[in-house]
Amino acid sequence: MKRLLRKRFVTLFMGLVFVATVVPTWLGWYDSYIQLIIQYIGINIILTVSLNLINGYMGEFNCGHAGFMGAGAYIASILTVLFLIQDDVFGPPLVSEGWSLIVFPLALVLGAIGAALFGLLIAIPSFRTRGDYLAIITLAVNYIFKSFIENVQKIGGARGFMGTARVVKVLEGLTPIPWTMIYIFFAAILAIYVVRHFTVSTFGKGVMAIREDEIASELMTIDTRRVKVTAFMLACGLAGLGGGLYAHVIGYINPGMFTILKSTEIMVMVYLGGMGSISGSILSATAFTVALEILKPLGLFRWVLLPVLLIVLMIFRPTGIMGNRELTDVFPRLKTFLAFKESAQIDAAPAD
Amino acid sequence: MTIDTFLQNLLNALQWGSFYAIIAVGFSIVYGVLLLVNFAHGDIFMAGAYFAYFIGTLLLNKFEMQLPFALPGWAVLSITLTLTMALTALLAVSIERIAYRPLRQKGAHRLYVVITALMIGLFLEYANVATLGARDRPFPELVESVPFRIGAVYATNVKVGVIVISIAVMLLLALFVQRTKWGMAMRAISYDRLAVPLMGVSVDRIIVITFAIGGSMAALAGVLYGTAYPILKFNMGVLIGWKAFVSAVVGGIGSIRGAVVGGFLLGFLEIFVAAILPSTYRDLITFSLLLLILAVRPTGLFGVARRTKV
Numbered sequence: 283m284k285r286l287l288r289k290r291f292v293t294l295f296m297g298l299v300f301v302a303t304v305v306p307t308w309l310g311w312y313d314s315y316i317q318l319i320i321q322y323i324g325i326n327i328i329l330t331v332s333l334n335l336i337n338g339y340m341g342e343f344n345c346g347h348a349g350f351m352g353a354g355a356y357i358a359s360i361l362t363v364l365f366l367i368q369d370d371v372f373g374p375p376l377v378s379e380g381w382s383l384i385v386f387p388l389a390l391v392l393g394a395i396g397a398a399l400f401g402l403l404i405a406i407p408s409f410r411t412r413g414d415y416l417a418i419i420t421l422a423v424n425y426i427f428k429s430f431i432e433n434v435q436k437i438g439g440a441r442g443f444m445g446t447a448r449v450v451k452v453l454e455g456l457t458p459i460p461w462t463m464i465y466i467f468f469a470a471i472l473a474i475y476v477v478r479h480f481t482v483s484t485f486g487k488g489v490m491a492i493r494e495d496e497i498a499s500e501l502m503t504i505d506t507r508r509v510k511v512t513a514f515m516l517a518c519g520l521a522g523l524g525g526g527l528y529a530h531v532i533g534y535i536n537p538g539m540f541t542i543l544k545s546t547e548i549m550v551m552v553y554l555g556g557m558g559s560i561s562g563s564i565l566s567a568t569a570f571t572v573a574l575e576i577l578k579p580l581g582l583f584r585w586v587l588l589p590v591l592l593i594v595l596m597i598f599r600p601t602g603i604m605g606n607r608e609l610t611d612v613f614p615r616l617k618t619f620l621a622f623k624e625s626a627q628i629d630a631a632p633a634d
Numbered sequence: 635m636t637i638d639t640f641l642q643n644l645l646n647a648l649q650w651g652s653f654y655a656i657i658a659v660g661f662s663i664v665y666g667v668l669l670l671v672n673f674a675h676g677d678i679f680m681a682g683a684y685f686a687y688f689i690g691t692l693l694l695n696k697f698e699m700q701l702p703f704a705l706p707g708w709a710v711l712s713i714t715l716t717l718t719m720a721l722t723a724l725l726a727v728s729i730e731r732i733a734y735r736p737l738r739q740k741g742a743h744r745l746y747v748v749i750t751a752l753m754i755g756l757f758l759e760y761a762n763v764a765t766l767g768a769r770d771r772p773f774p775e776l777v778e779s780v781p782f783r784i785g786a787v788y789a790t791n792v793k794v795g796v797i798v799i800s801i802a803v804m805l806l807l808a809l810f811v812q813r814t815k816w817g818m819a820m821r822a823i824s825y826d827r828l829a830v831p832l833m834g835v836s837v838d839r840i841i842v843i844t845f846a847i848g849g850s851m852a853a854l855a856g857v858l859y860g861t862a863y864p865i866l867k868f869n870m871g872v873l874i875g876w877k878a879f880v881s882a883v884v885g886g887i888g889s890i891r892g893a894v895v896g897g898f899l900l901g902f903l904e905i906f907v908a909a910i911l912p913s914t915y916r917d918l919i920t921f922s923l924l925l926l927i928l929a930v931r932p933t934g935l936f937g938v939a940r941r942t943k944v
Contacts, residue, residue, distance in 0.1 A: 341745075343745065343748070407925075407928070407929060410932050411928075411932050415883065415928065415932060415933075417671075417748075418879070418880055418883050418928070419925060419928065421876065421880070422880065422921040422924065422925050425876075425917055425921050426917075426918055426921050426922060426925075428917075429914075429915075429916075429917040429918040429921070430918055432914060433914050433915060433918065542872070542876070546752060546756060549749070549752075550753075553749055581764070582760065582763055582764035583764045585756070585760035585763075585764065586757060586760045586761050586764050588756075589753035589754065589756040589757035589760065590753075590757055592749065592750075592753045593733055593750050593753045593754065593757070596737065596742070596746045596747075596749055596750045596753070597733070597736050597737060597750075600737075600742055600743070600746040
C-alpha cells in the first residue's frame, strides 16, 4: 500500500484535487462564489506558470503577458460564439449542439495557438534587446493589442464581447457537469506538466543557461534564438489557453480586462512565488487569489496592501517564497513521492 | 491638410509634447544616475497634480472649509506651485529612501529594484483611489484662460505658457547639468559609477538631488497639465507616465536631450496621427511607430549602447 502511495503519489494527489473541486461542484455543494474562486485559482496557476517560464526561468522582463491572455480569450470566444450560439453579429450557430463537445476544446486550442503566434511579436525583438528595452516592447505590445481590439467594432470594440456565457449554457445543456471547471483542472495540469518537462529537458535547460549568461551559452552551442522563440511561444500559448478559459468563466470580455494592470497582477504572483520555481508559482497563485478574496472587507485598500507586500518582499526576501528552488528541494523527503524518474525510487527509502 | 490646420496641430503638438518631455526628462536623469527605470515617476506626476489640486482649491477657498483670508490670483499660483514642487520632491526623495536605497545598499539585482518601482507606482495609484475615491477631481483655475488668435490659429495663454515654461525649465536643467558642480557629479555618475566616490563625491547625496529635481519637474508638469486639462483621474499617471517612459527610451534613456526629443516626437506623432486618421487608431499607430524606431535603433535616438564586457 505504501509502495503504491509512493509510486503513484502525483496521480493520487491530482485525483484528490479533482474530488475536492469538481465533484462537489457537480453535486451542487459549492455555491457559485466558491466555484468562481476555484476557477480563478486554476486560471491564475496557468498564467503564473507560463509567465514564470519567461520571467523566472529565462530572466527576461515581460510586462505584457495580459495581451497574450487577451488574444487567446478573444480568439476562443469568437470561435465558440461563431459555431455554437445565435448571435446578433455572427448569425445562427454553424453546427448543431452535439458538436459543441469538440468545438469547445478545439476553440481553446486554436486560441492558444493564436496567442503563441502573437508571441512571436515579442520573441523576435528579444533577440537584440534585453531587460529594460524588452520591458517596453512588451508594454507596447500590450497597448497595441488593447488598442487594436478597441478598433474592431465587429467584435464589440471597447464595449466588449458577450456570448461566452451562453456557450457554457449550451455545453451544460448537453450534460450537466461543471464543464469549465473540468477544463480548467486539466489545463492547469497541462500547463504545469509542459513547463516542468520543458525546463528539465536538454533543450529547455538552455533557458536557464540564457538567464545566467547569454554569451556563454552561445559559446556552449545553445541556439539562443531557437530557445527563446520556443520558450516565448510556449509561454504565450499557455497564456492564451488561460485567457480562453477566463473568457468562458466570466462570460464576457472587453479589452479593458487585459491591460497593464492584469499583467502586473500576474507579475506579482510570479515574483511572490519565486522566479524559476513551479511549486512557488502554484503556491503564490493560490495564496494571492485567496488573499484577494479574504481581504474583500478592506475594499479598495486590498490593492494598496498588495504592492506594499511585494515591496517588503523585495527588500527582505527578493527571491520570493520559494526562491529558485522547488518544493522537493525544501522538503527532500518528498522526493520519494514526487519522483519523475524510476531511478529516484531506488535512492528512496530502503526495501519496502 | 491646409497650412492653417497644420499650424494649429503644430501648436497642439508642441503643448502635448511638452508634458511628455518634462516627465521623460525625469525618467532619464534618474536612469542616468541609478541605471534604474523609475516606473513610479508617472505616479509622482499624478501625485504632484493632486497636491496642486488640494493646495490650490484650499487657497482659492473652493472647499467647504474656508480660509479666513483671500489671496490674489498671482499669489495663489506662486504659492501653489512652490509648495507642490516642494512636496512632490519630498515624496520622490522619501520613495528613494524607503524603497530604493535599502535595495541599493544590499546590492540587490536590478530586476528587484525595477519590480519595487512598479509596485510603488501601483501603491500610489491605489492609495489615491482608496482614500479619495474614483471620482474625477476638477483642477482649480489658477490661471485665467485667455484665448487669442494668431492668424487662423487659435491659441490660449495657457497653451503658449505651457510650451514656454517647459522649454525654459529644460534649458535651466541643461544649464544645471552642464555648468554646476552637482550637474557635473550627475554626469560623472552616469559615466563611471565606481570612480565617483573615489573622487570624494557622495553618491547618495547626488541621488537625492536627482530625485528631488525629477520630482519637482514632475510636479511642474502636473500643475501645467491640470491647468491645460482640468480633470484629474487617479490613473492619469499611468496613461501619461508610461507614454513618457516610452518616449524617453525612444530618445535614448539616460540622455536628457534624447528625452526632450523623444517627448516632443511622441507628442507630434499622437496629434498628427489623430488629425489624419480616425482618432481611435492613435495609440495603435503611435506605439507601432515607436516600436519601429526601436527596431531600427535599439538604444534609442540619442542613446549610447552600453558595452558589456565578457
